[in-house]
Amino acid sequence: MSFMPVILWSDALVFMLLASGVVCAWYIRQHEHLLLPWRRVAQSSTAMRSLLVLSLFLIVGLLDTLHYRVALPEKNAGETVYSPEVLSAFDKLVTQLRTQTEKTYSAPLAITLYAKESITDKQGNVIRDYPRLRYGGAHLPDIQQRDGDVLWRALLGAAVGLMIGLMIAFGSRRWLSQRDLPLRPLLITMLTISAFLGMLVNLAAAYHVLGTDKVGQDVLYLALKSIRTGLIIGTVTTLVTLPLALLLGIAAGYLRGWVDDVIQYVYTVLSSIPSVLLIAAAVLMMQVAIDTHPHWFDNSASRADLRLVFLCLILGVTSWTGLCRLLRGETLKLREMEYIQAAQAFGVSSMRILTRHIMPNVMHIVLISLVMDFSGLVLAEAVLSYVGVGVDPSMISFGTMINGARLELGREPMVWWALAAAFGFMLVLVLAANLFADAVRDAFDPRLNRTTVVA
Amino acid sequence: MIAYLIRRILYALPILIGVNLLTFTLFFVVNTPDDMARMQLGIKRVTPEAIEKWKQQRGYDKPLLLNSAASGTDKITDTVFWQKSASMFALDFGYSDDGRSIGREIATRMGPSLAIALPTFLIGLMAYVSFALLLTLFRATGLDMAGVALCVLLMSVSGLFYIIGGQFVVSKLWHLVPISGYDGGMGGFKFVVLPIVIGVMGSVGSSSRWYRTIFLEEIGKDYVRTARAKGLSELAVLFRHVLKNAMIPILTGVVVVIPLLFMGSLLTESFFGIPGLGSYTIDAINAQDFSVVRAMVFLGSLLYIFGLILTDISYTIVDPRVRLS
Numbered sequence: 179m180s181f182m183p184v185i186l187w188s189d190a191l192v193f194m195l196l197a198s199g200v201v202c203a204w205y206i207r208q209h210e211h212l213l214l215p216w217r218r219v220a221q222s223s224t225a226m227r228s229l230l231v232l233s234l235f236l237i238v239g240l241l242d243t244l245h246y247r248v249a250l251p252e253k254n255a256g257e258t259v260y261s262p263e264v265l266s267a268f269d270k271l272v273t274q275l276r277t278q279t280e281k282t283y284s285a286p287l288a289i290t291l292y293a294k295e296s297i298t299d300k301q302g303n304v305i306r307d308y309p310r311l312r313y314g315g316a317h318l319p320d321i322q323q324r325d326g327d328v329l330w331r332a333l334l335g336a337a338v339g340l341m342i343g344l345m346i347a348f349g350s351r352r353w354l355s356q357r358d359l360p361l362r363p364l365l366i367t368m369l370t371i372s373a374f375l376g377m378l379v380n381l382a383a384a385y386h387v388l389g390t391d392k393v394g395q396d397v398l399y400l401a402l403k404s405i406r407t408g409l410i411i412g413t414v415t416t417l418v419t420l421p422l423a424l425l426l427g428i429a430a431g432y433l434r435g436w437v438d439d440v441i442q443y444v445y446t447v448l449s450s451i452p453s454v455l456l457i458a459a460a461v462l463m464m465q466v467a468i469d470t471h472p473h474w475f476d477n478s479a480s481r482a483d484l485r486l487v488f489l490c491l492i493l494g495v496t497s498w499t500g501l502c503r504l505l506r507g508e509t510l511k512l513r514e515m516e517y518i519q520a521a522q523a524f525g526v527s528s529m530r531i532l533t534r535h536i537m538p539n540v541m542h543i544v545l546i547s548l549v550m551d552f553s554g555l556v557l558a559e560a561v562l563s564y565v566g567v568g569v570d571p572s573m574i575s576f577g578t579m580i581n582g583a584r585l586e587l588g589r590e591p592m593v594w595w596a597l598a599a600a601f602g603f604m605l606v607l608v609l610a611a612n613l614f615a616d617a618v619r620d621a622f623d624p625r626l627n628r629t630t631v632v633a
Numbered sequence: 634m635i636a637y638l639i640r641r642i643l644y645a646l647p648i649l650i651g652v653n654l655l656t657f658t659l660f661f662v663v664n665t666p667d668d669m670a671r672m673q674l675g676i677k678r679v680t681p682e683a684i685e686k687w688k689q690q691r692g693y694d695k696p697l698l699l700n701s702a703a704s705g706t707d708k709i710t711d712t713v714f715w716q717k718s719a720s721m722f723a724l725d726f727g728y729s730d731d732g733r734s735i736g737r738e739i740a741t742r743m744g745p746s747l748a749i750a751l752p753t754f755l756i757g758l759m760a761y762v763s764f765a766l767l768l769t770l771f772r773a774t775g776l777d778m779a780g781v782a783l784c785v786l787l788m789s790v791s792g793l794f795y796i797i798g799g800q801f802v803v804s805k806l807w808h809l810v811p812i813s814g815y816d817g818g819m820g821g822f823k824f825v826v827l828p829i830v831i832g833v834m835g836s837v838g839s840s841s842r843w844y845r846t847i848f849l850e851e852i853g854k855d856y857v858r859t860a861r862a863k864g865l866s867e868l869a870v871l872f873r874h875v876l877k878n879a880m881i882p883i884l885t886g887v888v889v890v891i892p893l894l895f896m897g898s899l900l901t902e903s904f905f906g907i908p909g910l911g912s913y914t915i916d917a918i919n920a921q922d923f924s925v926v927r928a929m930v931f932l933g934s935l936l937y938i939f940g941l942i943l944t945d946i947s948y949t950i951v952d953p954r955v956r957l958s
Binding site: 455459561565567 | 647648655656660663664668669671785788789790792793794797801805893896899900914915918923926927929930933938
């Protein structure tokens with residue numbers, strides 16, 4: 179089956195971000211003094227554990243970023259026609275989850291629908307009962323066998339997962355032991371995760387682990403797809419924030435005078451508008467522009483995607499002011515330092531002073547504020563989507579999941595799993611990000627005095 | 634002090650003008666009134682006459698910035714900018730799309746907003762500061778570690794969860810208070826108590842942790858050592874010295890939001906059906922009523938700037954060394 183790779187706007191930005199991340203990592207590896215704080219991060223067991231969890235999310239998000247369109251079997255005058263549906267490598271990986279949709283709601287691990295329906299039994303009588311699911315537990319002849327089967331599958335999956343985890347640990351033992359890492363906690367976390375994943379995979383092969391939603395979509399699939407949206411909001415936004423804050427903040431602090439006045443004026447104006455309102459206003463305007471120009475987009479995926487990119491842009495434009503203020507203050511302080519004055523006395527050009535002496539010395543602020551902002555942005559997406567100024571309603575995200583499911587608690591009998599899944603996944607992601615951000619801040623903040631010096 | 638205040642207010646003017654120009658650009662230049670009309674009337678099958686009529690009814694048919702057809706001062710005043718945007722400086726917010734006066738809506742909706750936001754703010758402030766002081770008192774012990782861990786956990790939970798979960802448990806399962814609604818006077822108590830509790834819960838994690846950091850920074854200073862050497866008990870040191878000296882950073886973060894309390898909370902109000910400014914804004918966003926959103930943006934920044942001035946004044950109250958001049 180042939181396919182055509184599709185690079186959406188957000189994909190391109192993610193690749194750009196990834197590339198710059200790799201370049202930064204390579205640069206840091208070359209410089210021992212830059213590596214030092216990262217070593218401190220690596221020594222913290224909380225940081226490494228949360229990094230492990232984060233990297234799982236990251237893998238899902240990245241796989242979900244490799245988009246393509248499948249070629250349709252029929253050809254149009256010799257030319258291959260591609261399906262309008264944009265899929266991703268992740269969709270391909272979990273095809274089963276994506277395509278095995280039920281009729282409507284079903285509880286987690288259930289093998290029948292959630293509500294009774296009139297069904298015709300073998301004798302031709304019409305009875306009211308819970309109909310069996312099309313896919314969930316379809317291999318079981320008898321309803322009673324479910325509990326045993328679930329338990330057996332869970333145990334088997336956990337055992338296999340544990341085995342694979344042990345094998346990975348064994349395979350990488352030499353690489354790991356050469357590094358100064360908290361091995362024991364790392365190992366425990368990794369084995370827990372692999373056992374859990376094995377369990378999940380084995381159960382998901384036969385059941386809807388987190389149930390299905392109103393239209394019968396697997397909730398686990400929705401939750402996993404939401405990860406990419408959350409990650410993109412949390413990271414691509416920094417692509418906008420960073421250059422704005424860095425350039426303007428340093429320029430204001432170093433050049434002072436009218437430049438400082440203008441930049442200060444701009445960020446005071448922006449920050450004086452309550453951010454939700456500013457975002458709402460900008461998103462509303464974007465909506466009008468998108469709705470009045472439908473010819474801009476060739477399919478609904480690219481429209482939803484462009485809206486996501488715009489949302490990141492807007493979030494970036496509204497959130498650079500805090501970092502800019504911090505950088506301005508730090509630059510004001512730095513430019514009075516003796517080594518900068520010495521450089522000025524030697525006749526070093528302003529440009530070179532900025533890039534050689536000031537920029538490296540404010541980088542820790544930039545890094546700390548970026549990792550700290552990430553979790554806030556992921557949480558903000560859910561709120562904005564609820565308010566109606568978030569991502570496109572057709573895009574799967576934590577916000578749209580919560581928004582679609584929030585009235586289901588009021589149903590009789592209530593449907594709780596979609597909400598629980600969205601909140602649960604979000605909690606894990608944000609908690610891991612918060613813990614990691616704390617470790618990064620502790621390692622990079624020069625105000626914290628450290629007694630341990632790493633050679 | 635008076636001279637200082639006058640100067641601050643004069644400084645605030647250019648910022649408000651900036652906000653005004655920004656919203657004007659967003660709402661009238663990026664998307665022309667024609668786009669908005671098309672949006673409101675439905676994208677397809679809309680006649681130019683219908684657009685013209687829609688614009689005329691709302692006064693958007695005038696030139697944007699300069700009316701060259703008019704004479705005298707009308708050249709400037711008979712424009713969209715003057716009548717829709719600049720008029721906000723006189724607190725004249727115009728009319729919403731359903732024809733109601735936005736100014737009057739704001740005045741009537743302020744009360745319910747405040748009934749939720751003010752208690753949330755006060756109770757929250759006391760709760761966070763006390764919790765942070767408790768953690769500071771037991772710093773570097775297991776209690777402190779557990780408290781910080783709890784804070785990190787609480788701040789990782791989405792704010793929507795507190796609202797949806799709280800409504801579900803307290804109202805639906807336990808039937809303690811009605812799920813949503815509002816009533817003026819004492820009868821309204823049962824409606825506001827849950828939103829207040831949830832509002833306080835919502836930022837317990839981040840706020841307590843922030844206050845704890847402030848207190849810990851103060852506690853390492855020399856005057857604290859002196860106070861201890863003098864033989865003061867740890868509690869007396871905390872309350873009489875550390876709390877007082879930590880007031881400046883606390884006020885910096887806190888006083889700014891006091892005027893913004895009028896705006897209410899978007900989420901809480903819409904979930905609990907409270908007829909305040911927050912739900913007004915959400916309704917306007919959903920109905921794409923741009924004049925209301927514009928009015929709220931302007932009102933929000935006006936209140937924010939007022940909050941900044943209040944912050945400066947509050948410094949003089951807690952710190953006698955600060956003189957405004």
